[in-house]
Amino acid sequence: MASTAHDTAVHHDDHGHHHETFLTKYVFSQDHKMIAKQFLITGIIMGVIAMFLSVLFRLQLGWPDKSFPILETFLGKWAEGGRIKPDFYLALVTIHGTMMVFFVLTAGLSGTFSNLLIPLQLGARDMASPFINMLSYWFFFLACVIMMGSFFVESGPASAGWTVYPPLSALPKAISGSGLGMTLWLMSMVLFVASSLMGALNYISTVLNMRTKGMSLWRMPLTIWAFFLTAITGVLSFPVLVAAVVLLIFDRSFGTSFYLSDIVMQGQVLPNQGGSPILWQHLFWFLGHPEVYIVLMPALGITSEVIATNSRKPIFGYHAMVYSLIGITVLSFIVWGHHMFLTGMNPFLGGVFMITTLIIAVPSAVKTFNYLATLWRGNIRFTPAMLFAIGLVSFFISGGLTGIFLGNAALDINLHDTYFVVAHFHLVMGSAAIFGMLCGVYHWFPKMFRREMDERLGYLHFWITFICAYLVFFPMHFMGLDGVPRRYYAFTEFEFMKEWLTVNVFITWAAIVASLAQLAFLYNFFHSIFYGKKTTQNPWNSNTLEWTTPVEHLHGNWPGEIPTVYRWPYDYSKPGHNEDFIPQTTPFSETMSSNVAHDFEGNAEAELLQAEYAAKGTKKSVVAAKPVAKAAAKTAKKPAAKKKTTPTKKA
Amino acid sequence: MTEQERINFKAKKFLVLLFVIASFMLFAGLTSGFIVYTGGSVDRGLKIILPQAFKLSTLLIVLSSITMHMAYLSAKRLQLNQQKMYLLLTMGLGIGFFVLQLSAWQTLIGQGIYFVNPNASQSFIYVFTGAHLVHVFAGLMMVLAAWLGGVKNIPQANNLFRLETASIFWHFIDILWIYLYVFLLLNQ
Numbered sequence A: 001m002a003s004t005a006h007d008t009a010v011h012h013d014d015h016g017h018h019h020e021t022f023l024t025k026y027v028f029s030q031d032h033k034m035i036a037k038q039f040l041i042t043g044i045i046m047g048v049i050a051m052f053l054s055v056l057f058r059l060q061l062g063w064p065d066k067s068f069p070i071l072e073t074f075l076g077k078w079a080e081g082g083r084i085k086p087d088f089y090l091a092l093v094t095i096h097g098t099m100m101v102f103f104v105l106t107a108g109l110s111g112t113f114s115n116l117l118i119p120l121q122l123g124a125r126d127m128a129s130p131f132i133n134m135l136s137y138w139f140f141f142l143a144c145v146i147m148m149g150s151f152f153v154e155s156g157p158a159s160a161g162w163t164v165y166p167p168l169s170a171l172p173k174a175i176s177g178s179g180l181g182m183t184l185w186l187m188s189m190v191l192f193v194a195s196s197l198m199g200a201l202n203y204i205s206t207v208l209n210m211r212t213k214g215m216s217l218w219r220m221p222l223t224i225w226a227f228f229l230t231a232i233t234g235v236l237s238f239p240v241l242v243a244a245v246v247l248l249i250f251d252r253s254f255g256t257s258f259y260l261s262d263i264v265m266q267g268q269v270l271p272n273q274g275g276s277p278i279l280w281q282h283l284f285w286f287l288g289h290p291e292v293y294i295v296l297m298p299a300l301g302i303t304s305e306v307i308a309t310n311s312r313k314p315i316f317g318y319h320a321m322v323y324s325l326i327g328i329t330v331l332s333f334i335v336w337g338h339h340m341f342l343t344g345m346n347p348f349l350g351g352v353f354m355i356t357t358l359i360i361a362v363p364s365a366v367k368t369f370n371y372l373a374t375l376w377r378g379n380i381r382f383t384p385a386m387l388f389a390i391g392l393v394s395f396f397i398s399g400g401l402t403g404i405f406l407g408n409a410a411l412d413i414n415l416h417d418t419y420f421v422v423a424h425f426h427l428v429m430g431s432a433a434i435f436g437m438l439c440g441v442y443h444w445f446p447k448m449f450r451r452e453m454d455e456r457l458g459y460l461h462f463w464i465t466f467i468c469a470y471l472v473f474f475p476m477h478f479m480g481l482d483g484v485p486r487r488y489y490a491f492t493e494f495e496f497m498k499e500w501l502t503v504n505v506f507i508t509w510a511a512i513v514a515s516l517a518q519l520a521f522l523y524n525f526f527h528s529i530f531y532g533k534k535t536t537q538n539p540w541n542s543n544t545l546e547w548t549t550p551v552e553h554l555h556g557n558w559p560g561e562i563p564t565v566y567r568w569p570y571d572y573s574k575p576g577h578n579e580d581f582i583p584q585t586t587p588f589s590e591t592m593s594s595n596v597a598h599d600f601e602g603n604a605e606a607e608l609l610q611a612e613y614a615a616k617g618t619k620k621s622v623v624a625a626k627p628v629a630k631a632a633a634k635t636a637k638k639p640a641a642k643k644k645t646t647p648t649k650k651a
Numbered sequence B: 001m002t003e004q005e006r007i008n009f010k011a012k013k014f015l016v017l018l019f020v021i022a023s024f025m026l027f028a029g030l031t032s033g034f035i036v037y038t039g040g041s042v043d044r045g046l047k048i049i050l051p052q053a054f055k056l057s058t059l060l061i062v063l064s065s066i067t068m069h070m071a072y073l074s075a076k077r078l079q080l081n082q083q084k085m086y087l088l089l090t091m092g093l094g095i096g097f098f099v100l101q102l103s104a105w106q107t108l109i110g111q112g113i114y115f116v117n118p119n120a121s122q123s124f125i126y127v128f129t130g131a132h133l134v135h136v137f138a139g140l141m142m143v144l145a146a147w148l149g150g151v152k153n154i155p156q157a158n159n160l161f162r163l164e165t166a167s168i169f170w171h172f173i174d175i176l177w178i179y180l181y182v183f184l185l186l187n188q
């Protein structure tokens, strides 16, 4: 089968035949579809590891006094006597955050879906530079290996939090995690940034240069708009993180004082003078805030597509959706100060950051309302992907609202660095973006693996995860309002925090149940890759181009010519058409019964033809009936015609 | 050249342009860092006269941009020998620039202005010039690749592609240095 598919691939004109070995096909692949799968599977593995870390520190938070001998068995000295050590607790929190934000939700999400969908939905044979695309994956892989490696060094992994604020991160002797673990963290991040830059450059160049005929920017699916703007955000913000990291490395290893000043460690005054730890925060958050949108925007793009397809309705406010994404992209660069309200910043500057922060809620709200309006009176198909998309909207609302509280500089005095912040970003980023990613996995699984995932397991996965995510994160709001600080090791040590211990136990149980629910997903995912039901070419009756490619993967995506695009991707349930979807490849001349004036964008000739058609329709009903009859005949013939496009027949 | 190849070349050239933008953001980050840092206290700031070597190195790199452009024009006119000569000249000027920057570092060290310095504004001089030199090195590699292409007489489409990408990057390095130098002069 694979060989027949390959034979068709060599026949098209612009792809030289090259012999494929196991190594070039599965390992050092330059095919965007394979690279997407590599990103996805690596991302899932990192996600499972990061989730496991969170269960470990939840055990500590739930039962700070209890001993779990099994922990000592596999953590050794980090859990002497079956209790996680404070240093290791910090390492767990740090690596959990880093892996989730960067490896799962940036590389795993953008890497998977930008790679899979940009060429497929735009009608390109591959990325602008398949070679750089391959490098992008392998840099990411190395970054993951190094980060994991830091668990196996004597002094343990980095422990300064995912934001690695100096001085903790800048002084190798500060705590055990500041030593080699921190060095490895920095190395890993440099590789990671290189990887995401290579990815992002490819995505942008491909979107701008390699669209098929007829695919104008305003005919691109919202997924592509989201990936495109995400990539732009990445290109503009990640280099600034590199600048910050370079200075940090100099401080750590060369003795400079960019971030360090007036430090006394173990009774010794350090020579570093004149540095400013606030400088790190500025540089870090100039990336850090755009980064949260780098995480979220692809998820928003994926849900736009899935919600429209499964509501069988055009997306509500396509242009507004695009302009909101653009607005978010621009605004995300001028709000970073809201993470720094309490650094002694000039109150006037704080006010400016407060205003820009609150403005960013506007495009976010526009998107939310558009999702709801798309769902409104739709002919909804509750596939697992659709449920996860709706879940995203729910989390985006509940987490976004608390952002508005935090964005107020005055309120933030109370809320900063408490569990309220933890609740905010785990709902709006953690849960929402993970749901967006899972939504994409369920929806495009047939495209990636040529088989379908089991629906019932999908429903089970969704409901348990959805409910547990709220059970885990919602109570944290109340802890935060009570002033409970984040990142504290044992709630038993402080009188006012003791009353929250029972809540912590509850949260830990919910987290454990949520993790167990992921087993349903993992089983479903890996089992379906090999044993799932074989899929059809267009299982969701979708309009976009990726579903016009054969089920079997070809190098170069389409046998023969790349299809031309004639319309936008959201012609679902168009009145007058005999089916509830019209693929982008269907010309208007084949859908005379459903065209509207707006479709022709001022093309006078087409308008004239349509007018003639309409005139005939009113004068002679016989003539008008004819195209309808023709259309009916076409549907009757459809099953046969459909078979023709499946590769089995072709071979 | 087929339509598809033309598109592929265009997309790859665009990659270089995007890389330039990313690099520029790196320096925007560093220079903003300088401003934030220096603005924090009156004890900070350059507080020195910049080495004279910077003036000469600026001259060299501007000249090298001109020779780079000449090389590109020769490539378009299919004058292979001239192309190779101008590329060699560009490399020579680039190496000269490199050496001059290092000598500027020596001058600074001679004046007691070290990289490890309680006034990190002065450390920033090394960071700016050092990060720039890394780019110069990359640029030299690209020019070298273009020159080797000329020596091996690769097909014109590929040759032109190498020259175009090398010259985009080289001009960027030139402009970047002028930006950094002016930035430092304004803060002198």
Ligand code: HEM
Pocket: A163, A292, A293, A295, A296, A338, A339, A357, A358, A360, A361, A364, A400, A401, A402, A403, A404, A406, A407, A408, A412, A415, A416, A417, A421, A424, A425, A428, A429, A430, A433
């Ligand atoms: C409605 C728009 C939003 C507003 C007004 C907002 C506001 C804020 C503010 C003011 C903080 C700082 C709180 C503090 O540390 O005291 C914050 C933290 C955070 N926000 Fe948002 N946010 C919004 C949306 C989002 C979105 C969409 C995401 C991610 C997808 C996100 C992710 C985060 C993260 C990760 C943090 C915490 C970082 C940390 O300290 O570790 N926020 N948000």
Ligand SMILES: [Cu+2]
Pocket: A288, A289, A292, A335, A336, A338, A339
């Ligand atoms: Cu933010």
